[in-house]
Amino acid sequence: MKPLILVVEDDEITSSLIRFKLSNSGYDVVVVGDGTQALEFLKTRTPDLILLDMMMPMMSGKEFLLEFKKLPLGVKIPIIILTAKTLEKDVLEGLALGADDFMKKPFSPSELVARVQTVLARKK
Amino acid sequence: MRRWLILGVGSAVILLPLIVWIALPETIVLTDFVHRGGSIYLKNVSKYFLLFLFFTSLFVGATIVFLAVFLVVRKSYLASSGRKVRSIEQVYLLRVSELLFEEPDVPGEQLEEEMRALAWRDMVRPRVFELRKECEGASIRRLLSRRALREVLWRMNSDLTGETRRRLAFMLEDLGFVRDSVRELKDSRWWVRARACRALGMMRSKEGMFPIIGLLEDDEEDVRNEAALALIEIAGVSEALDPILSNVKSISGWMAIRLSGDIVRLGLESAPHLLKGLDSSSEKVQEFSIRMMGQLKDISVVPSLLNKMDSLTVRLKAVAIVTLGKIGDYRGQPVIERYARDKRDRLRIAAAEALGYLGALNTLPLLEEMFLQDWIDVRLVAAKAIAQFGSIGKKKLQEYRWRGDSLAKAIALQTLDELGFIRPPKRSTFVSTQRIV
Numbered sequence: 001m002k003p004l005i006l007v008v009e010d011d012e013i014t015s016s017l018i019r020f021k022l023s024n025s026g027y028d029v030v031v032v033g034d035g036t037q038a039l040e041f042l043k044t045r046t047p048d049l050i051l052l053d054m055m056m057p058m059m060s061g062k063e064f065l066l067e068f069k070k071l072p073l074g075v076k077i078p079i080i081i082l083t084a085k086t087l088e089k090d091v092l093e094g095l096a097l098g099a100d101d102f103m104k105k106p107f108s109p110s111e112l113v114a115r116v117q118t119v120l121a122r123k124k
Numbered sequence: 125m126r127r128w129l130i131l132g133v134g135s136a137v138i139l140l141p142l143i144v145w146i147a148l149p150e151t152i153v154l155t156d157f158v159h160r161g162g163s164i165y166l167k168n169v170s171k172y173f174l175l176f177l178f179f180t181s182l183f184v185g186a187t188i189v190f191l192a193v194f195l196v197v198r199k200s201y202l203a204s205s206g207r208k209v210r211s212i213e214q215v216y217l218l219r220v221s222e223l224l225f226e227e228p229d230v231p232g233e234q235l236e237e238e239m240r241a242l243a244w245r246d247m248v249r250p251r252v253f254e255l256r257k258e259c260e261g262a263s264i265r266r267l268l269s270r271r272a273l274r275e276v277l278w279r280m281n282s283d284l285t286g287e288t289r290r291r292l293a294f295m296l297e298d299l300g301f302v303r304d305s306v307r308e309l310k311d312s313r314w315w316v317r318a319r320a321c322r323a324l325g326m327m328r329s330k331e332g333m334f335p336i337i338g339l340l341e342d343d344e345e346d347v348r349n350e351a352a353l354a355l356i357e358i359a360g361v362s363e364a365l366d367p368i369l370s371n372v373k374s375i376s377g378w379m380a381i382r383l384s385g386d387i388v389r390l391g392l393e394s395a396p397h398l399l400k401g402l403d404s405s406s407e408k409v410q411e412f413s414i415r416m417m418g419q420l421k422d423i424s425v426v427p428s429l430l431n432k433m434d435s436l437t438v439r440l441k442a443v444a445i446v447t448l449g450k451i452g453d454y455r456g457q458p459v460i461e462r463y464a465r466d467k468r469d470r471l472r473i474a475a476a477e478a479l480g481y482l483g484a485l486n487t488l489p490l491l492e493e494m495f496l497q498d499w500i501d502v503r504l505v506a507a508k509a510i511a512q513f514g515s516i517g518k519k520k521l522q523e524y525r526w527r528g529d530s531l532a533k534a535i536a537l538q539t540l541d542e543l544g545f546i547r548p549p550k551r552s553t554f555v556s557t558q559r560i561v
Contacts, residue, residue, distance in 0.1 A: 013217065013279045017288075020221040108286030109225070 002028045003120060006047035008038040008064065009082065010056045014105075018051065021109040022116065035059030039067055049120055050079045051112075052099070054090040061090070065097040078119045082107070133188060201264065212272035219255070220276055223248045224291055241290045245298075252298045259299070274301055278326055293329055302329040309335045314344040321347065325354030333358050340371040348372055349379050361386040365394060369401030375408045387416050395422040402432055410436070411443055418447035426453045433459065442474035449478025457484060464490055472502045480509025488513060492520065495535070496528055503531065507539040518545055 005027050009015040015031045022029045030047070032038045034056045041047075054061035061081060068079075081094040081102045091102045100119050103112055228243035259270035277299075281292050296302055305327070308320035321339060324332035332354070339351040352372065355364040365387070375383070387394045394416070401413030417425045429444055436444060445463050448456030460482065464475035476494050479487045488510070495506040510517045522545075524536040540546050 011283075013276065014283050016217050016221050017224075017280065017283065020225045021288075024225045024227075106283050106285045106289075108284065109288050110286060 002026055003048040004028045004030065004045070005049050005051060005116065006038060006041060007031045007051045008033075008035060008056070008061070009051070009053040010034055011053070014053075014082075017109060018112065021113060025113045025116075027116070035061065035064030035067070038064060039071075042068075042071065047077060048123070049116060050077055051116075052079055052081050052094075054081055054083045054094060062093055062097065065094060065099065069098060078123050080115060080119060135185065135189060139185075198264065209268055209272045209275070212269055213276050216255075216269075216273045216276045220273075220280065220295070223251060223295070224280075224288055237287050238290075241287055241294065244291055245294045248295075249298060252295055256299050273299070277301070278323075281326055281328070289328070293327065296327045297329055297331060302327055302331050306332055306335050309339060314342070314347050317342065318344070318347045318350040321350035321354045325350070325357035328358050330358060337367045337371055340368060341373045343373075345374075345376050348374070349376060349382075352379055353382070356386065361390050362393060362397075365390075365397035366400055369397055369404060369409055369413060372404075372406065372409060374406050375412045380412050383412070384416060384419070388419060392420060392422050392424075395420060395425050399425060399428050402428060407437065407440060410440055414440065414443050414447050418450035421451050423451060423453045426451060426455050430455065430459060438468060438470055442470050445471065445474040445478045446481070449481035452482055457482060457487070461487065461490060464494060469499055469501060472498060473505050476502055476505040476509050480505075480512040483512060485513070485516075488516070488520075495524070496532055500531065500535075503535055504539075507535045511539055511543055518543075521545075 005022055007015055007018050007022075007029060009018065009031065010033045019029045019031055030041065030045075032041055036059045038050070038052075039059075052061045052064060056064075059067075061083075065079070078100040079094075079098065081091065081099045082105060083090045083094070083102060084105045091104075094102060100122075101115055103115060226244070226248065228240065228247045255273065259266055259273055261267075277292060277296055281289065281296070284292060302324065305320040305323040308316050309324075309332075311317055311320070317339060321336055324336060336351045336354050336358075339347055340355075342348050342351065352364070352368050355368060358364070365383075368383070372379075387398070398413045398417050398420075401409050401416075404410055404413070414429070417429065426448070429448065433441060433444055441463075445460055448460055456478075460475050460478045463471045464479065466472055466475070472494065476491065479491050491506050491510050495503050495510060498506065507521065510520055513520075518540070521536045521540050524532050525540070526533070528536075537546070
């Protein structure tokens, strides 16, 4: 069975690129547009990994991480945060809130896949 | 604008023969000739000829007016077709993503990244050309498709790095977007040239590099700014600095701020490029290069700067003197001391400032001399320079509060006050003397 990755990203171009690359690399991918939708999804299914954008409408990445920590399965799902170049403080905040790794935008899809593989391997 | 011009011309073509026919029939030469001595046959011919001329003009004019109206309506439709473009974008997003992430089926060992990108390009080229054919043409549908496709590719381009981005650059070239922008670089309208530079920067196509270098000498500042930015995007700061500083006609304040950030980040690597800027024909570029040398404090530029001093204008000399002070190399000291005695006030002021930056104790007597004996502007700068010598400088200024002429006392007091070395008296105690911290 393919690992399931939940992508929380509001920009459709970025999410489409990520979905294509990860699907081609052998993962099942579900894309949601903000943190609220992601929390709803987590009530029904448990992904193997979450890719989280930090800048989103409705509920930002930081707010999602705070809510995510309160969930009972919060500790078990690894998270990789995606952040724009200039928002380094988001990276530090995200890591402090429990993210496992980060990728800066603009990003290389090949590098993203490599990080996903590394984080999943670490989880096992 | 052209459409309105066509509309105007068309209307004039319709109206002019009508006006002539109705208002001035008697002045028509042919009619006059016929009245004076022509035959009935000639009279009829002239009448029918004029009728023919009138209706032809009417037809041509109406066609021109119709064409102009059509172009105006078409342009409005294209401008307001955002929703349609977005729905087409969805389709192209899927197609482009499929192409981007398809891997070339190359047996044997792993290819290097560059080779893999080239192999991918050969593999997808036929389908990319199909995409191109779908978007070529003047019909509204094709124009909208082209716009949608370009939008998708540009947005992807800003999100990606690495091999995928290289693939995108190939797609942009093969789809003709790079060629379109390169063509627009020669447009007579400056905003089109600026937009084309920005587009080529976004596409990061090396094909656009050389034409963009030519635009560094453009008459319009905005075009030069966009060209410089585009070069940095395409080639990186290190590669772009040389052509920018060697070729740019002039550096605007905005460009100076933008470039200075990149140069500081690049660090000492940028010193050779700044030396190229020193040889520029533009005084603003020279000034910028000299100032940046002072920021970087790289001593390797000192010999070139010293060699160049004599050929600089007075204004640039002053900037160079201060830069030598900031760099702090011993080789600059004799030159600064020489200019401290120059007859030009501007250069003495610069020398005083430079001596402050230099901070060499053996130059303190010279600074004191300038503070006590020179013209007021020089004395003010000399006082601030003395203050930069730490506790020794502060002590000197405190001494001069009580000795020297009245101007020296006033300047010393003002300088100490500006630097926060004087505490104002407490209001409640009404102490008339000031306590020095």
